[in-house]
Amino acid sequence: MTANPSPRYFIGLMTGTSLDGIDAVLVDFATPTPELIATHSADMPDELRADLMRLQSPSDNEIHLTHLAANAHSRVCADVVAHLLQQANITAAQIIAIGNHGQTIRHRPELGYTIQIGNNAALAEYTGITVVGDFRSRDIAAGGQGAPLVPAFHQAIFGTNHTNRVIVNIGGIANISWLGQDGYVSGFDSGPGNVLMDLWVQQHKGLHYDANGEWAASGRPDEGLLTQMLSDPYFSHPAPKSTGRDLFHRHWLESHLAQFNRAIKAEDVQATLAQLTASTIASAINSQGKVDEVFVCGGGAYNQYLMDCIAAQLACPVLSTANLGVDPSWVEAYAFAWLAMRCIDRQSGNLPAVTGAAGLRILGAIYPH
Missing domain, CATH: 3.30.420.40 (ATPase, nucleotide binding domain)
Known part of the structure; x- marks a missing residue:
């Protein structure tokens, strides 16, 4: 009789272009068919949403405002992670890493850069969990679009x-x-x-x-x-x-x-x-x-x-991904849990045929706890 493999828990966090909220998933990648363990979503606080919306366009004192928003974003993400762990009755010590997409405020691959803000170092400190972030930059450095991932x-x-x-x-x-x-x-x-x-x-x-x-x-x-x-x-x-x-x-x-x-x-x-x-x-x-x-x-x-x-x-037919077993609300957060797992395992996360990058690349910057 084969023993069940030890869990490989990863968390994915997603805040999208709509700026409406933060979605979080907890996934076990211990087997070839991953298991979605728990999900949680929180509305974006109105003040933070307004700050992030202002940063979508050039403004005065942009660097200062960007870092303040990144700090606030990380605090909200940490609260979302805490709720997710409590819901799943799992401790931070059991999580291998968080994959944090961050909030896009600029995407200019034609100029060689993309910016997804979120203080990943602070998020690692707040949660006590290793964080993987900045997934898009490596693909862009290789000549790709950095999206879609x-x-x-x-x-x-x-x-x-x-x-x-x-x-x-x-x-x-x-x-x-x-x-x-x-x-x-x-x-x-x-x-x-x-x-x-x-x-x-x-x-x-x-x-x-x-x-x-x-x-x-x-x-x-x-x-x-x-x-x-x-x-x-x-x-x-x-x-x-x-x-x-x-x-x-x-x-x-x-x-x-x-x-x-x-x-x-x-x-x-x-x-x-x-x-x-x-x-x-x-x-x-x-x-x-x-x-x-x-x-x-x-x-x-x-x-x-x-x-x-x-x-x-x-x-x-045009159907929802719920028909494939994954609620539409959680697919993107799930993707960033998967990308974090690929990064930790030193495996590529991009597809050059999709992004135009020069080749396969390991995506993400790791902030160890």
């Missing part, structure tokens, strides 16, 4: 040799992972996910997001505005490519609306933005070849209007 994880967890499968992550930015039945993997950022819809609904409704896409569903997409937005060069640029708030931000949206010569209802703008996200995702998927099934994770998976818009442009 999740396709390698998607292949490890969701890959199959029976079908051509696509995993779509819809956070603030949307990205696709093509998992071919022949083992071929590709992926890239298709464009905006929720970021523009969130900006517009916050401006007009005072809400952080359009729940279930109900406001968008009350409007009608404007084909002229949609065509104008789709003319942005990013959408026709070949992969590998990645993007973020550095391109798709409030000024981008305002400039397109300013160029539009006739009045358009606010709800019709929201419907158009949903269609922009859906159309660019569907176009990215269709560009890869024959696809048999699509599974969606991230906050967009809970927007039924958006899911319906995507499905209308594809000739295959």
